[in-house]
Amino acid sequence: MTKPFKIRDIEINPPLILSPMAGVTDVAFRCLLKRRGGIGLTVSEFISVEGLTRNNPKSWRQMRFHEYERPFAVQIFGAQPERMRMAAEMAQEAGADIVDINCGCPAPKVVKHGGGSGLLRDLPRLEAILREVRKGITIPLTIKIRAGYSDREINCVEVARLAEDCGVEHVALHGRTREQGYRGFANWDLVRQVKEAVKIPVSGSGDVTTIEGAFQRWRETGCDGILIGRGAMMNPWIFRQIEDALHGREPFQPTLEDKRAVLLEYFELLRDDMPEIAAINRMKQLAGHFTKGLPGGARFRTAIYHSHSVQEILDRIEEYFTAIAQGRPYMGEETTDTSDVPALTSCDALCEAV
Known part of the structure; x- marks a missing residue:
């Protein structure tokens, strides 16, 4: 036990x-x-x-x-x-x-x-x-x-x-x-x-x-x-x-709404803890992980990566989850994302700031 x-x-x-x-x-x-x-x-x-x-x-x-x-x-x-x-x-x-x-x-x-x-x-x-x-x-x-x-x-x-x-x-x-x-x-x-x-x-x-x-x-x-x-x-x-x-x-x-909420909560925590640009960059680094397994996850990661302001990040989250909730493909992608999420998970990459 x-x-x-x-x-x-x-x-x-x-x-x-x-x-x-x-x-x-x-x-x-x-x-x-x-x-x-x-x-x-x-x-x-x-x-x-x-x-x-x-x-x-x-x-x-x-x-x-x-x-x-x-x-x-x-x-x-x-x-x-x-x-x-x-x-x-x-x-x-x-x-x-x-x-x-x-x-x-x-x-x-x-x-x-x-x-x-x-x-x-x-x-x-x-x-x-x-x-x-x-x-x-x-x-x-x-x-x-x-x-x-x-x-x-x-x-x-x-x-x-x-x-x-x-x-x-x-x-x-x-x-x-x-x-x-x-x-x-x-x-x-x-x-x-x-x-x-x-x-x-x-x-x-x-x-x-x-x-x-x-x-x-x-x-x-x-x-x-x-x-x-x-x-x-x-x-x-x-x-x-x-x-x-x-x-x-x-x-x-977790429901689809739970997943949407956790992304928004994470972004808010980041913005409360660090300068805006740093928060945006950290969001780009990790946000895609939370949508792994959902339809259009790869396109969502790409959209987040190309966002350059707080409002853009918030807009992409809203657009993505609205599309998924309505059963629509996000930015033309209909397949479920099962790919490995590229991220800074190797120590070689993660230690660059040390």
Whole structure:
């Protein structure tokens, strides 16, 4: 039976975690999904400790959160133990419930400086970081890792044991190597192996996009929690749907009006949080995900991409959903969109602003 779990005294209920994604899980996106329900733990975008400890305004902005997001974890990345400790202390002072260490980002820009998944091949440095951070904070410390640096260097079990010895209180494993990036499929058998190797809670990440997929992963691995990232970009209700199924309820099915409303709400959250041009650009980046599977979704993405003002964005949303509701093709397209949604979901692309 799947049930809530605790990271020290913090209950993760339901046992579902919004996976951190650079350039995606900012405060607007997190709030949008938290309002839909079903998220047991929200996590910030991964934040550069170099920026944070040098008072970079962008890094400080990335650490903002709303009270209703709790429990809330701040994820940091870097390679210098002292800087990592300082950044963790700042996260605690800002009110975070948990500090999470990123050991999974595969972006060359991060790895070449020793951070992200680069730490998976430098375990003495990783140990120094974890022990230094553990000394600096009193709130729980967690870690997110990958299977290993390459297919020849699968060491997630070793890393998880090291983390537990250093006082880490939860391990999240994405079952791909740094070498894989986001290609192929996540290896959830490694999640099972890590769960069997340590006493602290273990959660798994990778390719969970459906209710059935989540339950299958729980059955196969015995893991405590599941992280969902890209699946939530395509379906903001996925957490609520899984929670409904956990409690024996009929999973919520969004209507066409729900999908229209979530787009408008997201755009409003963006505009409240950032300058107009930035909000428009972020809307272009993510809006298409919410219409995947609907007729004319590809044309809608194109129309949004070519919009250059708030009013144009609002007009395209209204035109699109009116056409779909009336059974008319949108801009001449009648087929249902089942294509992959192009977006900044690879760490290489998402880390460009780091």
